[in-house]
Amino acid sequence: xxxxxxxxxxxxxxxxxxxxxxxxxxxxxxxxxxxxxxxxxxxxxxxxxxxxxxxxxxxxxxxxxxxxxxxxxxxxxxxxxxxxxxxxxxxxxxxxxxxxxxxxxxxxxxxxxxxxxxxxxxxxxxxxxxxxxxxxxxxxxxxxxxxxxxxxxxxxxxxxxxxxxxxxxxxxxxxxxxxxxxxxxxxxxxxxxxxxxxxxxxxxxxxxxxxxxxxxxxxxxxxxxxxxxxxxxxxxxxxxxxxxxxxxxxxxxxxxxxxxxxxxxxxxxxxxxxxxxxxxxxxxxxxxxxxxxxxxxxxxxxxxxxxxxxx
Numbered sequence: 001x002x003x004x005x006x007x008x009x010x011x012x013x014x015x016x017x018x019x020x021x022x023x024x025x026x027x028x029x030x031x032x033x034x035x036x037x038x039x040x041x042x043x044x045x046x047x048x049x050x051x052x053x054x055x056x057x058x059x060x061x062x063x064x065x066x067x068x069x070x071x072x073x074x075x076x077x078x079x080x081x082x083x084x085x086x087x088x089x090x091x092x093x094x095x096x097x098x099x100x101x102x103x104x105x106x107x108x109x110x111x112x113x114x115x116x117x118x119x120x121x122x123x124x125x126x127x128x129x130x131x132x133x134x135x136x137x138x139x140x141x142x143x144x145x146x147x148x149x150x151x152x153x154x155x156x157x158x159x160x161x162x163x164x165x166x167x168x169x170x171x172x173x174x175x176x177x178x179x180x181x182x183x184x185x186x187x188x189x190x191x192x193x194x195x196x197x198x199x200x201x202x203x204x205x206x207x208x209x210x211x212x213x214x215x216x217x218x219x220x221x222x223x224x225x226x227x228x229x230x231x232x233x234x235x236x237x238x239x240x241x242x243x244x245x246x247x248x249x250x251x252x253x254x255x256x257x258x259x260x261x262x263x264x265x266x267x268x269x270x271x272x273x274x275x276x277x278x279x280x281x282x283x284x285x286x287x288x289x290x291x292x293x294x295x296x297x298x299x300x301x302x303x304x305x306x307x308x309x310x311x
Contacts, residue, residue, distance in 0.1 A: 020137040023074040024194030036062035082116025100162030117148035132196035180238030186287035189229035199233035215294040218282040242281035265308040275301040
């Protein structure tokens, strides 16, 4: 038997942050409120084509306060200033026994935090981006949270057994924590000021006891309140977590020797043997009817039979 342990692994890295809009008001300017929507004479009238949204005789005050008032959106593409912090511990046990039995068990406890993993939720930039998953382009600290790929607990066990000659049984068991889920609100009231997304206010603890979680109510939606215009919501980027994942796969095979080196292999395989529902992540858009519900799932139990000719 072998026992391997790797403790207190830690690394930092720089990654690209999501596409952001440099042509955004500051939070202090946003606090001026309704006066930002007042229309005033447009200094670019007759210079910018009338077909443009900025070509009218009048223009909102908010547009003239932007860093580049003659433009709508000025995108920053995949700026490599985001940071990732990973800390983890891994333990592995592996043993080969007599009688054709062997097994391997591994467990990882980790934490992954960053301010950039929402880049994977954004589409590839094909032009100026006015809707991007960043609360404030000038404050990356608001994006610092558990990463979209954070899996605190990961347990994997595999075993194989050859009870008789030419027979083989093998199984893999996987259990892991759910991943963080981004929460936004259905209407971004601050889009006029260049803000790409608006998160709701966090007014309570969204986590429900395990016994109360169902696909129709995975977290407490009453813990979120839609943030009004001219404010940034207080919810973090990924304030809730999706369902955990549990899966058991099993395979039984038999090798039937034929003439010479040829043989036939018969296999029966069951994926998701226990038919555990592999639920998708809950809806994270506050203000919609589906907020907090799960409407997707992975494959149920799948059984397949196979015949392979070896030569």
